[in-house]
Amino acid sequence: MELLPADQDTESAEAVSSQRISKIPTALNRKQSKLIVHFDLNNTLQLFDTVTRQGPRSALSSFLTTVTWGQINQEGKWEWMSLEPSLNPPCDGAVSYYSQFGKLLDFTDTADGSLFKKIFTDHLQQMEWTDPHNDLLSVTGEDGKEYHRILPAFFELIDCLLSQNREFAIVFRTFGADLSRALKTTEVTLSGQHPQYQHLQMKHLPLTMVPGKIRCNKKDVVLTLGSERISIKSDPKALYHYFSSLEGIVGFQDHFDWWARNSFSSHGGKPFWIDPSETGIQHIFIDDNIRLNDAESIICAQMFVDGGSETRIVPTAELEDVCLVRTDLLKAIHDRNYFIKCVEQCEENYNNYTALL
Structure with missing residues (x-):
């Protein structure tokens, strides 16, 4: 599928107005698979973290510690291996600043982090809310300035999918307690109250305002939403079928305590199912805490084998940029087409992955 013009590259995206990008074309995907896109909130759709109580400045600063790379040299001092932030290490032996020193909320104000100050300042500026104050659409940062509550790139994706008449669902998946506010922000935007996306009020998209919950134990995963209760205990495919049947936008709070009890590994992470035998649907999970090292990752990816109810745990590396996407927050801020891409x-x-199974 080609959601973007073939000749629209990164340089053209950089030249786009901070208010609106050029209109997305309406060429339809030939296959027309239904999309179920699961989205984390903090540091994926929002430049703040309610769990750790980080505002926009702190959240962006701490994110930079996870994408900047170096090592301790023979003199026992920190030495940068690259001055270009990246999700993965630029070379053998490089470790993230975070893994060495932790997430510093004032990273770019330190001697080590000062080299990334311009990147920090430029991206923070791109997130500034320049329209009249709105508690649902903007958030006040530590510096008193207003910032977008939800990244514009998210609404660009919705606009694109609606314009292309795609069948899809968006599922918010967070450990935090910010679901209600995120759903309300989305509701306000879809009602035409967002100054930059007023045209979205002309497009109907179902929106479930009541947040649900997902809870896990050794024998079961249970989803609740209002009066609905769905368990995989008697039907291993029950939650997969539930998510696959969704339309529009809905949100669930995942089970943080279960992740913590499993040493913050993928084994206790947010449950996520795929079934390659079902060719008319694709599930995608986008989260900033997805890691190639499953001992540190946040998604428990499970694949149904040969279309049956038996599952196998899938290593994150096998599904990287296939069904699992680690959010590059810098790109998501800079390029409003990021989630579309x-x-x-x-x-x-x-398509290539399933063809080889």
């Missing part, structure tokens, strides 16, 4: 890449890679 993520979905486009996953669709292409998923």
Whole structure:
């Protein structure tokens, strides 16, 4: 599928107005698979973290510690291996600043982090809310300035999918307690109250305002939403079928305590199912805490084998940019087409992946 013009590259995206990008074309995907896109909130769709109580400045600063790379040299001093932030190490032996020193909320104000100050300042500025104050659409930062509550790139994805008449669902998946506010922000935007997305009020998209919960134990995973209660105990595919049947936007709070009890590994992470035998649907999970090292990752990815109810745990590396996307927060801020490109890449890679199974 081609959601973007073939000749629209990164340089053209950089030249786009901070208010609106050029209109997304309406060429339809030939395959027309239904998309279920699971989204984390903190540091994926929001430049703040309610769990750790980080505002926009702190959240961006701490994120930079996870994408900047160096090592301790023979003199026992920190030495940068690259001055270009990246999700993965630029070379053998490089470790993230975070893994060495932890997430510093004032990283770019330190001697080590000062080299990334311009990147920090430029991206923070791109997130500034320049329209009249709105508690649902903007958030006040530590510096007193207003910032977008939800990244514009998210609404660009919704706009694109609606314009292309795609069948899809968006599922918020967070450990935090910010679901209600995120759903309300989305509701306000879809009602035409967002100054930059007033045209979205002309497009109907179902929105479930009541947040649900997902709870896990050794024998079961249970989803509740209002009066609904769905368990995989008697039907291993029950939650997969539930998510696959969704339309529009809905949100669930995942089970943080279960993740913590499993040493913050993928084994206790947010449950996520895929079924390659079902060719008319694709599930994608986008989260900033996805890691190639499953001992540190946040998604418990499970694949149904041969279309049956038996599952196998899938290593994160096997599904990277196929069904699992680690959020590059800098790109998501800088390029309003970022999530569109993520979905486009996953669709292409998923077709290739399933063809080899």
